[in-house]
Each structure stands twice: as structure tokens, then as C-alpha cells.
Amino acid sequence: MKYIIKKIIGLIITLLIVSILAFFAFEVIPGDPARTILGTEATESKVQALREEMGLNRPLTERYVQWGKDFLTGDMGISYFYQIPVREMIGDKLPITVAMTVLAFCFTLLLSVPVSILSVRYENHFFDRMFLILNQVTMSIPPFFIGIIFTVIFGLVFRWFTPGGYVSYTESMSGFLSYLILPSLAIALPRAAMTTKMLRNSLIAEMHQDYVRTAYSRGNSPWRVLLCHAFRNGIVPVVTFLGMAVADMIANSIVVEHVFGIPGIGRTLIGSISKRDYPVVEAIIVLIAVVTLVMNTLVDLLYHRLDKRIEV
Amino acid sequence: MKRKITSCNFILGAVITVFMLALILLGFVWTPYDPEAMQGSLKLQPPSLLHIFGTDQFGRDILSRVLSGAGSTLLIALGTILMGGIAGILVGAFTGYFGGWLDEGLMRVNDAVAAFPSVLLALVIITLLGPGTYKVMLALGIAFIPSFARIVRGEFLRLREADYVTSTRLIGVSTPRILFVHMLPNILPALLSALAIGFNNAVLAEASMSYLGIGVQPPDASLGRMLSESQTYLAGGPWCAIFPGAFLVLLILGVGLLGEGILDQFGGGR
Numbered sequence A: 001m002k003y004i005i006k007k008i009i010g011l012i013i014t015l016l017i018v019s020i021l022a023f024f025a026f027e028v029i030p031g032d033p034a035r036t037i038l039g040t041e042a043t044e045s046k047v048q049a050l051r052e053e054m055g056l057n058r059p060l061t062e063r064y065v066q067w068g069k070d071f072l073t074g075d076m077g078i079s080y081f082y083q084i085p086v087r088e089m090i091g092d093k094l095p096i097t098v099a100m101t102v103l104a105f106c107f108t109l110l111l112s113v114p115v116s117i118l119s120v121r122y123e124n125h126f127f128d129r130m131f132l133i134l135n136q137v138t139m140s141i142p143p144f145f146i147g148i149i150f151t152v153i154f155g156l157v158f159r160w161f162t163p164g165g166y167v168s169y170t171e172s173m174s175g176f177l178s179y180l181i182l183p184s185l186a187i188a189l190p191r192a193a194m195t196t197k198m199l200r201n202s203l204i205a206e207m208h209q210d211y212v213r214t215a216y217s218r219g220n221s222p223w224r225v226l227l228c229h230a231f232r233n234g235i236v237p238v239v240t241f242l243g244m245a246v247a248d249m250i251a252n253s254i255v256v257e258h259v260f261g262i263p264g265i266g267r268t269l270i271g272s273i274s275k276r277d278y279p280v281v282e283a284i285i286v287l288i289a290v291v292t293l294v295m296n297t298l299v300d301l302l303y304h305r306l307d308k309r310i311e312v
Numbered sequence B: 001m002k003r004k005i006t007s008c009n010f011i012l013g014a015v016i017t018v019f020m021l022a023l024i025l026l027g028f029v030w031t032p033y034d035p036e037a038m039q040g041s042l043k044l045q046p047p048s049l050l051h052i053f054g055t056d057q058f059g060r061d062i063l064s065r066v067l068s069g070a071g072s073t074l075l076i077a078l079g080t081i082l083m084g085g086i087a088g089i090l091v092g093a094f095t096g097y098f099g100g101w102l103d104e105g106l107m108r109v110n111d112a113v114a115a116f117p118s119v120l121l122a123l124v125i126i127t128l129l130g131p132g133t134y135k136v137m138l139a140l141g142i143a144f145i146p147s148f149a150r151i152v153r154g155e156f157l158r159l160r161e162a163d164y165v166t167s168t169r170l171i172g173v174s175t176p177r178i179l180f181v182h183m184l185p186n187i188l189p190a191l192l193s194a195l196a197i198g199f200n201n202a203v204l205a206e207a208s209m210s211y212l213g214i215g216v217q218p219p220d221a222s223l224g225r226m227l228s229e230s231q232t233y234l235a236g237g238p239w240c241a242i243f244p245g246a247f248l249v250l251l252i253l254g255v256g257l258l259g260e261g262i263l264d265q266f267g268g269g270r
Helices: A002-025 A033-038 A044-054 A060-072 A086-091 A094-121 A126-139 A143-157 A173-207 A210-217 A222-234 A236-260 A265-275 A278-306 B008-029 B062-098 B100-114 B118-129 B133-159 B163-170 B175-211 B223-233 B239-266
Strands: none
Touching (some): A002 A278, A086 A265, A094 A222, A094 A236, A143 A236, A173 A222, A210 A222, A236 A265, A236 B118, A265 B118, B008 B062, B062 B175, B062 B223, B175 B223
């Protein structure tokens, strides 16, 4: 319980630092937001009036507190470019990116767990060796390049899907999910390869422990020892890695969305960066950081549950 | 003491890395064709003896473009790990060696910065600075400081109480000298393998950013942008995508293996 409280306090402090960094990073940008919105033609008095209305004339700390309060209640400011609330801009795109990341995470687990168990069971077998090489190569392929390869193979050669033929989830849920399979797989593959490598090494280390020998001597079958004894301990160090992988998957989904023409949050982010639409960029970045930090804390807590000795 | 090189990862990684680096360095002084020269009659030619990697939608030689694009990728990646590495070593060495409230505070900020995936952090910095080769380098360099600092800090923390450190302290060696002359060489294997991982992440991040159109800007060539341009012509010329991508994969594979090999070979059984 003490551990959980300590972790949550740590999370809050880190979130505060993130928000301060994000807020001030976008404060130091040269240029006046009021003038950006009104354009260069606007008169000085109009700009001053808007500055007053936006609260830009108030002290920095006061504005930070106001910004933080607004953000917590879901008010993320107004887009400079489209003049609509940021929340409306990203609200319907968020589920797409979340669905993709969740799918990618599931694929990572579904691929890496069985494969690493098989590879430990048949350690040093010919297939294990072949597989290790394949694994190392898979780890080195950028997700967006996997996306392009998928487009060539499954879109152009086999014609299993139409590249760019994204189906909205409001139209058809099954069409939406099936269009997301390949992009999520593209994000998941390199991560799954890394996870497999870690899990394999960790499982092999466990298989040399004394308790495994004891389990064998009591007449357990090799499969039972691996699955019921070694796996439970071997998965522990991999959990942290999976927690960090979530952040990476979100970042990669931004690029992979572009490959498959999916109108998720990544598209909005990149578009806003090119248009210098700061409130949108700021909101998306802070959202991603919050998700990442919360995920990492949850993973730490899970880690603690799995292995009570950890107290850092 | 000389040790026999036994790690497969190290040998294979070194071979691939040296080969790829030699190709890229060659690209700085010589390419088969001018990377920018367009030949209207040779649009989207499949690979042949004249154009080993084929030609793109403007009839430009893909091999020449891959080599010159990889050149800017290499510059950015090296600049990134140089910048991130030096700053990371400084921050990590002092916080790890001294500890205390400075360490606590800096590591909190470090955690906060590390919460952003490094590509995203680089994107924010690009938003503030605008795109371009040197700005990408700066953005990635800053984005990579936390990860290096964390690793270096851990190593210095581990060695802080080592006997040789205590002895040098007792005979009155100055602190910077202890940190950088006595301790730094001892963390080299960990540092080098972290730099190899950082190099790969930088290559990946640069390629992703250029792919999205906010990294290296024309006329500078870039593998990421080649991949993004090739997507329109995937049906007519898949080689426009395959070769730049495969080049990236080989570079990342080589350096990744090398980084692991350094740990296997010189990590001292850790």
C-alpha cells in the first residue's frame, strides 16, 4: 500500500513537470498568438483586445494555472488554423489511434509469448537458430517500412485490401477493425521481435535455476516445468519493457497512420506541426505524455504485484 | 590484455556496419550518377546492370539517391549521438557520482522528458525550430539526452564506491579527473552499446520524420522522403521503396548487432 502511494505521488510530480515543460516550451515561441490568429492585416487595437480576451496580458504563472485547470476539464484551447476547439478536432480521432495501439499491443503479446516459449522449449534446435536470425532482422525493420511492404504484398499482389481504403468506425465496426489489422501488425512486429528476444533470454536464465531442477526431479514434464514454473518468473522483467513499448507504439502509430492513410491523431499532429497550429500540437503531446506516464505507473504497480521484492 | 574475439554478434555486426559505412562514405565522394539528374526517357526502370537499383518516377538513379540520402542520415545520426552523448555523459556522471538532491531533481526532470517518445519530443522541437537537416540533428540530440544520462548515471552510481575510485580520491586526484580519466573508461562497454542503440534510434527517428515531411527538406536527399515519394508509384515501381528501405534495415541491423556484440565481448560478464 505504501508502495502504491509512493508511486502515485511520483506520478503526480512527474505529470506536473511534464505540464510545466510543455506549457513553457510553447510560451517561448517567438510570435504573438493573438496576431497569428488575426493575421498580419489586423490593427494594433484589435490585437490588444484579443490579447486581453485570451488572457495573454496576465502573469505567466497565473496563465499556467488557468491552462492546467482548463486542460483537466477537457478544454484544450482553440485551434489557430481552424478556429474550432481542439477537443472537437481530436475527439473523434483519438479512438482510432487508441484502437490501433491496443491492437498492436495485443499482437505483440500474441506473437512474442508463444514464439519465445517454443524457442526455449526447442533451444538450439535448427529452427530455433533460424528463428533467431529472422528475429534479429525483424527487429531492425522500421514499422513504416513494414507498412509499405504490407501494402505491396497484401494490397497490390494479393489484393486483400485496398490501400488507402480506410473505413470509418461509424460506418462499419468490422470493416474498421479489419482495416486496422495490417497497420497494427506493422507496428507490432519489431516490438514483438524485441519482446521475444528478452523473454527468451529471461526464460533461458530461469531454466538454469535450482527450482527448475527440483521441479524436474519431482517428475514434472518439460512443458509443465516451462509453462507452470519458469514462465511465471521469466515474464517479470519483460513487463517493464512492455510498459515502455506502449509509448513507442503510440509514436509509431503516428507514422504508420500516414502509410495506410488512416485519419488518426497522428495525421492531425503532423498537419498541425506543418501549419504551426500550436494549441493542437500542445494538446496532443500532453495527452500522449499523460497516457505514457500513467501506463508506466500501472506497469510498475503490476510489476510490484508479480514480484513483491521490488521496492524501488 | 588482449582477448580473443568470440562473439558472433560482434563479428557479424562489425562486418555489416563497416560495409554500410564504407558505402555511405563512398557516396560522399562518388555516386554512379548525379542523384538529382532526371532522365525523362528512363522513368521507373526496373533494376538493370546500368541502374542496379532501378530508376524512380523522374528517371533518377535510385542507387545514387540512396547513397546520398544515407549520407545525410549518417550525418544526422552521428551528430545526434555526439550531442546527446556528451550532454548525457556530463549530466549522468555528475548526478551518478554526487547523488543527493541535485540527482533527485534532475532525474525527475529526466523521467518527465523520457515520458515523451523521443520522436515526439523531436517533433515538438521541430515545431518550435522549423524543419531542416541541422535542426533535426539538434532536435534529436536534445531528445536523446535523457536516455544516455540515465545509463551513464547508473554506471557511475555502480562504480562510485569501487576501491580504485576511493583510492584516487584519497590521494587527492581532482573530481573531474576521477570522473573522466579513471571512471569513464570503465563504463565504455555500456556507453558504446548505448550509443549504438542511440544511433539506431536516431536513424529510425530521422527516417520517420523525413517520411512525414518534417525532417530533412529538399533539395537534401533523404531515405525517409524517398520512401514517402515511392508510395505513389508502388504498383509501377516497388523497387523505389524496397531498396531505400532495405538499406535502412541493413544499417540498423549492423549497428544493432555491433552494439550487442560490444556488450558480449567487453561487458565483463555482466
